[in-house]
Each structure stands twice: as structure tokens, then as C-alpha cells.
Amino acid sequence: MTKYHELQITAKKSKNRVGRGISAGQGKTAGRGTKGQKSRTGKKIGHTFMGGQGALVQRIPKAKGFKSLRAPAQVVYTGMLNDFKGTSVDNTSLFEAGLIASPHHTVKIITKGELSKKLNIKVQAASESAQAMIKKAGGTFTKIAVPLKQSTKSRDTK
Numbered sequence: 001m002t003k004y005h006e007l008q009i010t011a012k013k014s015k016n017r018v019g020r021g022i023s024a025g026q027g028k029t030a031g032r033g034t035k036g037q038k039s040r041t042g043k044k045i046g047h048t049f050m051g052g053q054g055a056l057v058q059r060i061p062k063a064k065g066f067k068s069l070r071a072p073a074q075v076v077y078t079g080m081l082n083d084f085k086g087t088s089v090d091n092t093s094l095f096e097a098g099l100i101a102s103p104h105h106t107v108k109i110i111t112k113g114e115l116s117k118k119l120n121i122k123v124q125a126a127s128e129s130a131q132a133m134i135k136k137a138g139g140t141f142t143k144i145a146v147p148l149k150q151s152t153k154s155r156d157t158k
């Protein structure tokens with residue numbers, strides 16, 4: 001007796017010819033069901049089609065590059081800090097001095113102009129050259145987290 005994997009036969013099943021009459025088994029609707037978009041002949045639905053909603057491929061931006069959703073850091077130059085009153089610099093004091101727009105966003109110190117005043121700076125970031133300039137002037141730089149915005153809602157104590 002021959003083994004199954006040693007049989008010398010090939011598959012001769014012909015493809016199913018649909019839409020050739022009711023007695024052929026795949027007549028009338030030819031296996032497409034009744035009515036609807038997929039039952040019609042003609043232009044087929046593309047692989048990006050989303051049922052009439054704008055396709056994702058068409059909705060996404062095509063411009064090259066990358067657009068970050070993160071808000072950019074507020075920049076303070078070293079030259080601006082010479083006119084700063086006091087020795088301790090943080091987000092709140094920079095905001096009160098009018099050097100930044102909001103105390104609740106990242107602040108970065110960048111070198112532009114000379115710093116001659118001794119300051120203790122506590123902000124989120126500073127360039128390496130700005131850190132060197134702060135140290136040269138006799139001050140210190142400390143990296144801190146962004147201060148959180150305090151809630152304006154009143155607390156209910158029960």
C-alpha cells in the first residue's frame with residue numbers, strides 16, 4: 001500500500017464559475033448576498049475606504065517634518081538677568097518681573113549678553129554655556145520641576 005505523501009496525483013479542481021444559472025449552485029446573487037455596496041459590479045471599495053467618512057490616509061497631514069504638540073520652553077537670556085532685583089530667581093519671580101508669560105511653563109536660560117550679577121537660579125533648564133556663565137559670576141543653577149498651577153476651586157470641608 002502506498003503512503004499518503006507518496007501519491008502521484010495533482011489537484012484538478014476547477015475554480016467555481018459563479019452567476020451561471022440557478023442549477024449551477026452559485027446563480028442569481030452568486031454568493032454576494034442581496035443588495036448593498038459589496039453586491040454591485042463595477043468599482044470596488046478601496047482598502048482605505050471608511051464607509052463614507054473621510055479616510056485616514058486623506059486626513060493626516062502630508063507635509064514633511066514633525067510638529068511637536070509640546071509647548072516650547074520660554075526663553076530668558078543671561079543679559080536680561082542683570083536688571084533682575086533680588087538674588088533668588090525662579091519661575092514666579094521671573095513672571096513677576098515680566099520676563100516670562102506664565103510661571104507654569106518650562107523656562108530655559110540661554111546665553112545672550114554678559115551676566116555680572118551673582119544669582120541663585122532655580123528653573124527647568126539652562127544651556128551649558130549659560131550654566132558656566134552663572135557659575136563664573138558666583139551664582140548657582142538648580143534644575144527644578146515646573147510649578148503646578150493651584151486650583152481656583154474652593155475646598156469643601158465636611
